[in-house]
Amino acid sequence: MEDRLRRQEDRWQLAMAANNDGLWDWDCVTGEVFHSARWKEMIGFGPDEPVDWEARIHPEDAERIHTSIQRYIARQSPQYREEYRLRAKDGEYRWILARGIAQWDESGKPLRMVGSHSDITLRKQAEEALRLQTEALARAKEAAEAAALSKSTFLATMSHEIRTPLNGIIGMTGILGDTELSPEQADFLQTIRTSGEALLSIINDILDFSRVESGRMELESEDFDLWAFLEESVSLVAASAHAKGIELTAPIDPETPRFVRGDAARIRQVLLNLTGNAIKFTSKGEVVVRVLPAGTDSMLRFEVSDTGIGIPESARVRIFEPFTQEDSSTTRRFGGTGLGLAISRQLVSLMGGEMGVESMPGRGSRFWFTIRVETGHKPAEQTEPAFELAGRRVLVVDDNSTNRKLLEQLLHGIGMEVTSAEDGIAGLRILLESVKQQGFDLVLLDFQMPLMDGIMLTKSIRAQQQFAKLPIVMLSSIADHEHAAEAADLGVYATLLKPLRRGALLAAVSGAMCAGSRPREAGGEKNTAGAQPSRGHILLAEDNPVNQKVCGLMLGKAGYTFEVAANGREAIQALDRGRFDLLLLDCQMPEMDGFAAARANRTRSGPDARMPIVALTANVMSGERERCLDAGMDDYLAKPIRPEVLGKMLEKWVPIKTAP
């Protein structure tokens, strides 16, 4: 028996030695324990040195190990396999993986338990290092997230703080520009305005950049007409190209899909950034913008090519990094923040595409980007006439025959009956003669005409009693506020800037006829606009005195009367006192802010509770629009407020009054 056991043990020893494990053998009846030489060596003892195993278990592990063994020999657990720390002779702990099996007699009493020890200290150390690293990473990630969050909150606040005074600056320059100024003053004013606009665009860039970085940029999805989109986008920067004598073209490829679905505003932002750069870095030649289907998967490829200074190979990767420009001297020469391309590339990748550049220094560059779009439907045409135009009679007065033909074509195209005259005298004669027959519903006249210009012609028309209300729309090739204002005083519905765009023309024509056929009523209203009846009475709730002034002046100029409230509470009180057509409501105000005021108004009784409310806000972070709508407001204007945008917004929400 002894012999057999010894032989068995020898075999075990051999097997264990082979995989470098130590062996232990516990006689459960006598309580004797045998430890192999390797077992002892593992914790720094010689083969003949006695070792008190139990005393060497790490205090934190001891109970767990005892319980585990007890449970196993009591057959409450299927196996004994534990990792724990054992104190070596030198006092250091080693990590041990212990495994063992037991033998029981028929009555279930344990007789013997035999097992192995493997040294797993190195593995444990590696695991621990990994755990610490993961923890550190998680902490760093948390810190970074917190920092990003506070950064974007900081940016939102900063943007608000900077936008508010900028609103004053840009708004005031616009208003000052309409007053009489010497050429030198006008030039100074222009500089202030351009600087203000530049500052605004930097703020917008920084905000965009942080929004994309913090993952808060949300894409919209709408159907749009890609052909018109391209035409419109290019027309926005056409003036700056022409001012430098650069040809700017955007030929439409017949293969380019017409109606697509995507975030038109973001695509435009990228396209305008590239086109703007192309114009900026080109002094002669041309800039060409193209859109093509990019092979598979409803991908579009946009290309902006220029014949400008080009970009050296070494800089072609770098320029897409934030705040980087090809070399710092270009900054001084051309200005810019070096953020444009970084934002553009981020936007493009959000839209499922890529961006790149090919370039030959001195010859030019071609920037390209791809984006994924869905096939779209024809969007509901907003510029189609809201007023039935077919069959209406229009008189066109223009000395330029090409222009006359163009107008005739456009107006015929929508079913109007067109008569043309080549100068003011002929036009007036036709108009007077027409009275005997059907008469005209509308006059479309050019401002620049020899002998009798558009203003003179309008005066002559208005001089006739029967034409006092005849709808008139004027066309002009120069943006001249003075003439436009004079025309407006004479009751010209709109002065359109050439080159004419179909949508703008139709909107003006139908708007003019709509307004002309339903005369506005001025009954019982405060009227600051002299002889002109007010287009509507507005309540302006805004705490900042500069903005009160800017916005007020804009309202007055656009033909509206208004009252000012300095916070939400005052606004509600004003609403209780009087009747308004619309409430312009600043979101950030002391005492009662815009959101609270909007909610308070909706809970009031009476028809006023449904009056249109347009939010004014300097906070352009995503979600602001939703916050406004949630609070019961109808629309939203971002500061700085521009007269054109404010005007459009008011036209949208203030109903044209019908005679009782």
Ligand code: ADP
């Ligand atoms: P910004 O134009 O505001 O400086 P961008 O990120 O738009 O910033 O451009 C970064 C740099 O890339 C520019 O400063 C310029 O050096 C270079 N670059 C961009 N577009 C062109 C181009 N069409 N031709 C030559 N260089 C360009």
